Amino acid sequence: MTIQSKILKLAAVAASLFAATAAHAGAGDGLTPLTGNTSAPSNWRFTPGQTFNGVAGALDGVARLSFSNSGGNWACSGSLLAGGQYVLTAAHCADDFTSMKVDFGWANGTATVSRTVAVGSAYVNPNWDGTLDTGADIAILKLNTAVTSIQGYKLSTTNDVGKTFLMAGYGTTSNGTTGGGTNWNDGAWGHYGYNTFDIDSATFNKITDQYVPGWGYEDEWYAPGVTYMSDFDDGTAQHNTLGRIAGATGNNWSSGLGLGANEALIAGGDSGGGDFVWNGTEWILSGVHSWGWQGGACAIYGLTGCDLASTNSSSIGDMSGSTATFSHIAWINSVTAVPEPATYGMMLSGLALVGAMARRRRQQQSGK
Structure with a gap:
């Protein structure tokens, strides 16, 4: 069994985006959410101009992608790059569409700024072959008109394993401590949370050295690129999935017990959204949401009880992966420069x- 056989393709959740009826949530500041992710999703909304770590409008550049193809209507997320002309997203959000709309500042079902992307204006990483968790799930969208009213993000050029990150997207939501599945009930808003890059998956595969008949060892078929892996911790050793796998494979990496009430995980529709690290003065884009892995991971290593709720694809004990920007700087610059x-x-x-x-x-x- 491989990561590829277990991951859940997050982008593209075929569902209608419908208006929320919940009351508007006030803006928060610092590194503390309004409440923890164990409460209602409405407490994790981000709004235009909201302050994070002293930066007003820190998440204004997070993009909501809605697109269509022969299979139906789909949803993803993305991040506006510095300069305002391009959006960075996941390759599986950009490799097949006939029309695409990009919204910024989506709150209470209304966008502050909207743009479109022509089919020929999507640049998919040349190493993307449709397989998740190869380090190549990344793409660039050129907007029909540059966005000048919103500050775009600079890119991290370093490996950020071990760092805490702020995540954001316009996907489905759920309470991570319950068995209820993710849904679009709060889909009129974007949502945020925090986690830690525990390990990059290229290193993970080399250490765990999974042999796949007909394929070889997992680390041998990685495309040029790096994926960060994070798990959804609740402060207990039992649900520290990456920590338990580390113990079963020789403790060659460390995985903390989480960030308490700040801990969160991406869900369907968040694909392509950003993971942002704090460099001391600003939030910079470090990862692009790629995949989620519900349960299953521990079983490969003879472990049980890691996943809190098998019916909830973003519950405590699940994992996610994000394509690292530092590993694609040259390609990104070749498209956007x-x-x-x-x-x-x-x-x-x-x-x-x-x-x-x-x-x-x-x-x-x-x-x-």
Whole structure:
């Protein structure tokens, strides 16, 4: 059994986004949520201009993606990059769409700023082959018009394993301590929370050294790129999934017992959203939400009781993975940088090739 056979594709949850009837939540500040994630999702909403760690509007650049293809209507999240022209998201949110709308400042069912993305303006990482947890689940969307009223995010250029991060997205919600599944009941708002990058999955696979018949060892088929792995802790050793797996495989990494009331995990529709680390003066984009793994992980190592609720894909004991930005800086810059006039010809040729590869991949994946 492999990570690939167990992960849940988070992006694209085929569901209607409907207006919430709950009252507006006030803005919070610092590193403390209004309440913990064990309370109602309405307590975890973020709103335009909200302050985090002294930065007003820290999450204003989080994007809500709604798009369509032959399979229906789908939802993802993303992050506006510095400069305002591009949004960073997951590859599985951008490799197959016929129309896409991008909203910023989505609160109470209304956006502050909206843009669109043309089909030819999606740049999927060339190493993406449709397989999650290979380190290549990342894509760039070029907006039809740059956003100038919102501050975009700078990218982390370092491996941030061990750091606490602020996560945000426009996906489904749930109470992580219950068995109730995620839903869109609070879908008129974006939500936030905190977690820690416990380990990168390339290192995880090398240490656990899972052999897959017909494939080889997991670390041998990783694409260029890194995925951060985090678990949803409740302060107990039993539900510290990555900690228990570490113990079963030689304790070659450490995994804390969580952040108490601050702890949270992504859910369906949060795919492509951002994980932000604090550099002392601002929040910078470190990870792009890629996948969630409900239960199952402990069983591979002969462990039981890690997952609190098998009916809730974002409950205590579950895990998630985010593509690390530092491992794709060169590619991101190759797409978003404005080249000197003499280099335009070469750049356009390269992007045309990437676009052709992406189109062939979409056709193959849809059966396209």
